[in-house]
Amino acid sequence: MAPNPPSLPLFLLPPPTVLLPSVVLALGVTRPDNAVLISALHRQTLASPGDRLVGCVTLVNATQSEGAAPSDSAATDGLTDSDSDKQIVKHGLSTIHHFGCLARVVRIERGPTGQLQVVLEGLSRFRITSLVSAEPYYTANVSHFIDAPLDATDIPTYTLVAQLKRLARDLITFLKSSSSSSSSPSSSSQPPLAATLPTNPRAIRRLESVVNHSSFQDSGKLADLLVFTLDVPVEQKIALLAIEPTKERLAKAVELLSQQINMFKISQSINTSVDTNLNKKQRDFLLRQQLKAIRQELGDKDAEANEDEDIEELTKKLESANLPAEAEKVVTRELKRLKRMQPTQAEYQVCRTYLETLSEVPWSTATDDKIDGAMIRAAKEQLDHDHYGLDQVKRRLIEYLAVIRLKSRGQDKSVIEKAPILLLVGPPGVGKTSLAKSVATALGRKFARISLGGVRDEAEIRGHRRTYVGAMPGLIVQAYRKAGVINPVILLDEIDKLGENSVHGDPSAAMLEVLDPEQNNSFVDHYINIPIDLSKTLFIATANSLETISAPLLDRMETIELSGYTYLEKKHIAQQYLIPKQIVANGLEPGQVTITDDALLKIATCYTREAGVRHLEREIASVCRGKAVEFASLYEDEIEHDDIKGKYEAVVTEPEIEKYLGMEKFENEIANRxxxxxxxxxxxxxxxxxxxxxxxxxxxxxxxxxxxxxxxxxxxxxxxxxxxxxxxxxxxxxxxxxxxxxxxxxxxxxxxxxxxxxxxxxxxxxxxxxxxxxxxxxxxxxxxxxxxxxxxxxxxxxxxxxxxxxxxxxxxxxxxxxxxxxxxxxxxxxxxxxxxxxxxxxxxxxxxxxxxxxxxxxxxxxxxxxxxxxxxxxxxx
Structure with missing residues (x-):
């Protein structure tokens, strides 16, 4: 063999290809510089026969396209000895590894497609000391590694060689079993082999022959061949290429072989476990196919398709719900569970209902308050239009709106934090509920009402845990689902009639977190089990008395008392609101009923004795029904509409009240004393x-x-x-x-x-x-x-x-x-x-x-x- 030359032309191997000594490798030539090199070697052989030697090094990453020529934009040598731990060489657009393998070009040929192919045989290791040139192909000065003979008397070395051969035989045994299993279409117990492992019987027999006939001194080459065969990362193969002492290479090869064989054993164990469950899965599949056929016979052909469409639609709703980070983790986990389950499972509907509830909670959707220069004036007009009197509560609500107006300057108008908790206390019929609706209208917010009268179970406030059958969210979360926004005006009606402590818990205590501005930004419903921000909501509670409200709950609310109306106020309320409302409610038109002030005063004093106006409205409704009877009776006589105006009297005077309402129900107590x-x-x-x-x-x-x-x-x-x-x-x-x-x-x-x-x-x-x-x-x-x-x-x-x-x-x-x-x-x-x-x-x-x-x-x-x-x-x- 020709001596190791100090200067070598470099053949660049595309990652993850690594050539090791004693390995024969066939490659297609795609890079222009490699093609020029192979052509030059071919001409050199024709001129003077001899070994054609090249240095094979692996590219770290190929940012240069396969069809581009090397660039001289960075023509300086790129070897960085100080960065030897990285073991790379940079030059131009190419980055190559520091270590390579001296190879002999065994054969040069053209493939069936006309592409140039080359067969390389690895000979020995080398280290690049410097780059000589980049045109027309890379040339580098190298330092060769010479393998020293192994000492057969060294027990650790001998043990490593024996262990290497034992692991090699185990690998060959596994390859044989995998090859025979893959040839049988009925077996699926073996995992698919990596692309680098030999799969055909001929290649496995060749590898077995090399293992059986390798001598003690050839153990280093055997180690290189086995590591090249394994499916290990390119970095580990380069690390093996950089090891000069043969004993250390043997230890590294034994380590990599042990890891690979253990992975094969674990994979085989998993697949065996899968096989044991295969019969059950096949049975389930058969039953599902039968169920599908039954549905088709019943005309429900699209049930499964509809179910998939529903799941897809639910997924889109959850993605567009802008969930917080914690909720998004829960949704991702539950969606995976849902997709793995069959619709016939009992848990399927529970999981789906939970996800649908999460998708309907308005996590971040909010309405923009009408915060502008005319907000205060518009709110005053709205409250005055809807209610007569009640100056104290109107003043407090206007104060709240004014504070919002001032705090919103230069800020996000949709974010108003720590809204007050208002408690309107007063007798029935004074307008507590309608005041809350007027506030929502003045702010431009959605309105939701929660009736707390008769609530005896804590779960009705905090929700039921999902472990219970028929679990559902509490009244608070349901109100948010109904409103569709995170900042509505929520009316807590009849909070004084909330149940007390019992075997089902204390609903009043459950309301403490809801109505505490310092805590309700992370309210947790037992069903949702994810914190919900309630701080942007304006809560307005109503009560008839403060005596039945617990002291801690009362401390969290700002009390505004609404007392009863005077007769003068009742007269104005009746004229502005009650009479027009009852005229329309009883099928009449505006102007067809007019009740004089004296008649209204008599109704208020002699037929009602209340603080509010609810009973007064009923009596006015009775008067309107009486006038409706009079007006309708004229139609029965087939009198023309013009004549009706002359015969029908719309004005109701004081003496006529007794005709519509009967005898006086209340007498003047002072007059009788x-x-x-x-x-x-x-x-x-x-x-x-x-x-x-x-x-x-x-x-x-x-x-x-x-x-x-x-x-x-x-x-x-x-x-x-x-x-x-x-x-x-x-x-x-x-x-x-x-x-x-x-x-x-x-x-x-x-x-x-x-x-x-x-x-x-x-x-x-x-x-x-x-x-x-x-x-x-x-x-x-x-x-x-x-x-x-x-x-x-x-x-x-x-x-x-x-x-x-x-x-x-x-x-x-x-x-x-x-x-x-x-x-x-x-x-x-x-x-x-x-x-x-x-x-x-x-x-x-x-x-x-x-x-x-x-x-x-x-x-x-x-x-x-x-x-x-x-x-x-x-x-x-």
Whole structure:
């Protein structure tokens, strides 16, 4: 063989081809520089016969196209000894590995297609020291590796050689079994072989012969041949090419052979396991084919195709839902599960329903608020158009909109965080629900309503877990699905009627996270099980009373109280909203029913006794139905429309109300009361936002020899109001001399008499401290035989020293007194703020308010001739 030349022409091998010593390789010549090189070698052989030697090196990446010539744009040598760890050489557009294999060109020929082919035989290793030239082909100076003979007496070396041959025989055994299995069409237990492994029996026998006849000194060449046969990455083959000591190459070859054979064994084990389940899969496939045939016979030919189309449509919906990162992971996992399942499986429908729910939740879809310069004015007009009065709640809503307007300057108008949680408290029929709708209209947002009345299960708020049969999301998530956006206005109706703690959990506690602006940006529904942002939603809750709402839940909401309407407000509401609405609802046209102000006032006073206007609307509907009967009866007589106008009277006056509504349902309580001693009109809070009158009647009777001063109470009174009666009696007996009931401080003003106090109606339970002033005045009136005016009412709690303390429900009590015809009210002085800030203007104009510091102020107001004791005169400074 010719000596190893220091300079070699380079034949560039396309990746992942690597030529190792003792390997014979046939390649097609595609690169122009390689073609020039082969042609030059061919001419050289014709001129002077001899070995045609080339250096075969592998390209790292071929950015240069196969048909392009080498470029001289970077003609400098590209060898970087300092980067020897990378083991690459860069030159122009070509990047080649640092190490290569000296090869002899065995044969040069033309293929059937005319392409030039060359057969190369690997001889020895070399390392590039420098590039000589790039034209017309690459030439480099190289340093050759000379294999030293192996030491047969070295036990580690001997062991490596023996291990290499054992692994080689195992590889050949596996190749034989794979080759025989692949030739049988009925067997599929073996995995497909890699492209580099020999697959035909002749090549396997040739490899077996080389293994069996290789000598101890040829072990290095055998290692190169076996590694070239394996399906290992090109980097590992280059690493083996760079190893100079034969012993180290043997160790590397043993390592790679062991890895490859272990992979074959694992793959074979997996395929064997697959074969054991093949019968079951074939059976399932047969049954599915039979089911498909049955469906076709039944006319449901497209069931399976429709199912695939539904899954594809669901996938598109989920992709367009703009899911958050966490939700996207869950959806990807569940979609894979769904596609692996058959529609007949029980879990299939559960998984599909869950994905459909996720696709319908508006994760990021939002409506743009009407945030512009005219927003505040438009909101005021909208609220005034929809509701009469309710100035306090309107003012608070306008404040909220104004804050949104200012915070949106220079920001994204669609992002408004931490919206307030408003709680509208008031009696039924005052417009709490319709206010929420007006706010949604003013903001340009979607509106959704959740009815919480009667909700007893925590799962109805947080949703059911998917492990339960029939699981579904909670009311909150369902409201978002209905609204279709993430920032709607949600009305939580009747939150005071939410169920309390029970065996099914505490729904009120479940609402805490929903209504907490600091937590609801990551609300987790048990069914969805993915955090949902509720912070962009404007929650408006309604309630009739605060007593049944838990303290933690009430703390999370901003309370706005809506009291009842006055008669003037009811008249305006009826004219602007109720009458036009009922005219259309009863088949009439605008202008065909007109109810006078006096008639409306009579309906409100004599046929309704409520804080709201719901019952008033029913009575107006009755009047409209009566007019509809009159109008329709004229059609039955076949009278022309022009004549109907002359015969039909659209105006309803006060005397006609009784014709449509029957006898009066309520009488004026004040008008029926006589001005007699011992009878006083008090004020009471009736619950659900309603106030009313509480009459106190006192009478004395002869007690005989018992000494007098006893007290008897009737009228279904509670413990607190009974204590107020006892306190009033004690105060009157203690101040009998100051009240001029007796001539001496030691005398008993009730000597020989007992007192009976009654509060009609007896069937209605009554309790509370606010009747203390009225009971005391009733006793004084009874004992002094002075009557209290019928149009005067009073409320307030009294102490044993005669001080008057404030009470609650002032607005409701005053409105009830105004509806009943009261024209003067005695109130505790510390309730003055309730009158000034909450009372309608017309009520303050029509009623005289007198504020009391002590019970003597009440007596002096009722009977000016009352002499106030000097000792109890209090400073007003």
């Amino acid at each position: 006589e001005n007699r001693p011992g009878v006083v009109t008090g004020l009471a809070y009736m619950g659900s936002g309603n106030g009313g009158l509480l009459f106190i009647e006192a009478s004395k009777y002869y007690s005989g020899s018992s000494g007098g001063g006893g007290l008897q109470l009737t009228g279904n009174l509670g413990a607190v109001i009974k204590e107020s009666a006892m306190l009033s009696l004690t105060w009157v007996r203690a101040h009998g001399f100051e009240l001029q009931l007796v001539d001496s401080r030691t005398e008993n003003p009730l000597a020989g008499f007992d007192v009976h106090m009654h509060a009609p109606a007896g069937a209605i339970p009554k309790d509370g401290p606010s009747a203390g002033v009225a009971m005391t005045v009733a006793l004084v009136s009874l004992l002094t035989m002075k009557a209290v005016p019928a149009d005067l009412a009073m409320t307030g709690e009294m102490t044993l020293r005669g001080q008057v303390l404030p009470v609650g429900g002032i607005k409701e009590k005053v409105l009830a007194a105004h509806r009943a015809g009261i024209r003067k009210i005695l109130l505790p002085a510390r309730n003055r703020k309730d009158v000034e800030h909450e009372m309608p203007a017309n009520v303050k104009e029509e009623i005289v308010f007198v504020y009391l510091f002590s019970i003597w102020d009440a007596l002096a107001e009722i009977w000016p001739e009352t002499v106030r004791p000097v000792a109890i005169v209090e400073s007003r400074l």
